[in-house]
Amino acid sequence: MNQFKMKDVFKRNIMTIALFAVYVLFVVLALVIRGTNMLDPSVVTSLIEQNAYVFILGTGMLMCMLTGGNIDLSVGSFVCFAGATVGLFSVENDLLNKWFGVWEKQMVDGQLKDVLVTPASPWSTPVVLLVALAIGLAYGALLGWLIAYVRIPPWIATLAGFLSFRGLGTQVLSTASTTNAISNLPGSLTNIFSGTLFPTPWGQLNIPCLILGILVSAAIAFLNIRTRSTKIKKGYQADPFWFVILKSVIEVAVVMFFTIEFALNGGIPVVVLWIGAILIIYGIITEKTTIGRHFMTIGGNAETARLSGINNKLVMFCAYLNMAILTVIASLIVTSRTGAANSFAGQEYELDAIAACIVGGVSAYGGSGTIIGMVVGATLIGVINQGLSLVGVDQDWIKIVKGLVLLAAVVFEIMSKNANKKAKDKKPKVKKAKKAKKAKKEQKLAVN
């Protein structure tokens, strides 16, 4: 039986510890160099809000990567296109008027011209949301079909999406508006994906937020303890009690940290609820369900999976269908945050999502990776991003640092794997012992 070792716990959570360390480092640096407080509620909230899309796209990307290191390059462009579609139907604009407005031939300055008599009325928010979802389903199904059943390599199929959706999105926006953007999205839409729940003025402690935080903390502690007690009851090996308490304390501390920060900043950001819900759902899917196991198995060995009765094609199809739906949600969040659909929205989002997965320890070859890992990876990149800009580092240098961090994460992962293998080999020790013996013999001979 495996014995509980603190060393293993550290090893498993090395990235989380790194995240803590980096965060503390930046807090100190920002304070010392610039006198900026990174722990300021607004700064913390913006860290989450700015990176919301990475968490959501990272989740979808994780599911794709689990199936064998497959990626989706089209998510950034699809964010733009989905946003453009939402904007197109929810705000009055030229394109909408052209399609649905009432036009009449009238004499203007002596010439017969089509003149808009009644502008088209924007669609209601539920309808717009349904349209957005339908677009996501359609694209996801098409992509899934191409990749799983027509067997087009994922990166090629999604590269096509990367190019065409950027073009399509820009085309829609430039036709709809002279500024290449549709702004002033209705509050009924944006409030679903952004803003705060039960808002209070800045600096005043928000009570609903506090209550939610305390409830979540209690739930975490309860689940941790209950898991342990069921294990003991059924006679399985469980972690020591003190460790469960320590783990709960740390987790509750993190939750309460964010709770207080959010509470001081006016309330629960709506986007946090979205992120939380998606992360929990997908965490359960990947860890505890058969379908999640199927994703992992295909990435581990597709042929084995097939011969074990898993429908590889269906799983691949689901991975890309799922990615497209999550992309629509990410698009709504991004669009709602700015209240406008832009032609440059979503640029390089696909790469952010992939980077989050890779830094978070998701195998680039598939078969292993966790939601928690991806979250840690995404947050680490987010913290580095924010920290460096607060310290006053140039954007170009931030990119360089991010690239290096990505590389370092992968190198570290591979090296630690190799180190594990070596640690298992006791042979080197034996060799050393032999060498020592030899050396002694030689010495003796020399003496003789």
Next chain:
Amino acid sequence: MAKVLLEMKSITKTFPGVKALDNVNLKVEEGEIHALVGENGAGKSTLMNVLSGIYPIGTYEGDIIYNGEVCKFHNIKDSEKKGIVIIHQELALIPYMTIGENMFLGNEQGNKWCIDWNKTYAEADKYLEMVGLSDSSKTLIKDIGTGKQQLVEIAKALAKHAKLLILDEPTSSLNETDSRALLDLMKKLKAEGMTMIIISHKLNEVSYVADKITVVRDGSTIETLDAKTDDISETRIIKGMVGREITDRFPKRHDVPIGDVMMEVDNWTVYHPEFAERKVCNDVSINVRAGEVVGIYGLMGAGRTELAMSIFGRSYGIGISGDLKLRGKSVVLKSPKQAIEAGLAYVTEDRKGNGLVLSNSILRNTTLANLSGVSSGTFIDQDKEIEVAQEYVDRLKTKTPSVDQLVGNLSGGNQQKVLLAKWMFADPDVLILDEPTRGIDVGAKYEIYCIINDLAKAGKSVVMISSELPEVIGMSDRIYIMNQAKIVGEMKASDATQENIMEVIVKQGSETTASLAGEAEIKTDYKAEAGAGEEVSVAEEGSETAENTEEGSEV
């Protein structure tokens, strides 16, 4: 007496736990065709790998004396420099390159930086003429047949200025006409002074072409027959190949009543997925009863794996026709999933390639084929999963510190146990075991045999595919003999001897090759060609990691 070109002196090659070659001696005279024969896994390929430097100096004991000097090969390049060139069984040609490009791959003509294409094609044509191939050297490989491709391989070897040519099963993918042409080419090359070593399972060809025949069995050279002085009939060679006693290496199975027919396959025909005109199973009919162990014996490439996989939810092959009956009822199984649900299990021969997920734990591999057995709805009961995995670890005596151990860290024998556990947990009625003891050590083999007996005792039907004759005879109740995509014989295990099984194969082999001349012969495919080399490498890794696991348990 001709000059001795090559002498391999007391070669011993040990992989941890397995002695692949034990004190092997081989003498090849200049200008002769020397045949190496032996069963699968006897050590022929390992010996040739030692000779060609694939296993470098230091990894084996003994001397290679070539042309009067002791050779120390560190890699293939070293041996090729001396003129020893090996042509592997699997053709190593790139389909979308021309003959000329392929011939000089890694041996490019021209100066250091720039390939001289004119010289390349001129040289290529020269060597093609030598092997009697009239196609232009600018033809793409994919446009010529396998027979011609084999000739290109030989031309390629000649272009490396080969003095000693090693051909590993050169005719395994050729039809009769092409085979004959190849053998005649070998004779022609011999007349021109080339020395050749041929490894072959086709004994009629060996008798036809060889000057000397060395029989390898269980990692040792048994005897060398001289065509001039000794009897080299096929029966005589077989005697040398299999002359081994079946001892009590197989546990006895007591009092297992044999029940009704559980699975019946009738007129089963399967075509190759890529070469659609090639039959990999030809009108095969077999059946297996409850509580019975049925052996399917055949040499590599006989179509055994193809048969098994096509039965298991059509997971291999195209154009499958024939009837499959389970418990007397006709069923159509279109996917592995349906096959599993119908009570079939296919335990693959290639446990690393398509049996296990090496990067996953024992736990996850055990429940893989029957996840619903440990879950309610879509949710996996992870505690129950641990319980199940632990139960099978205990039952099959899998050596591991815990069920969380990654399968990739286990030895071959223990991996095989996990693979069996996976399919036993799926609770099938019929288990098709494909080479269940490939690449595992003797102790583990015995344990696997015990498991097979237990399965039969529990009323399961077991189909055991094997290319080890003693194993088939020792373990089965009934034996089917398969050769060249057909079932060529069926006998009770009590009537079977190694000699009469081999005779059935040889007899049928010469009949069909005569009647099928011109028709494409069965190409061995689907990784069945792993050969001794890989077998041993499995064992090698296996025992290394076995040590690790043992250490783990100490900790």
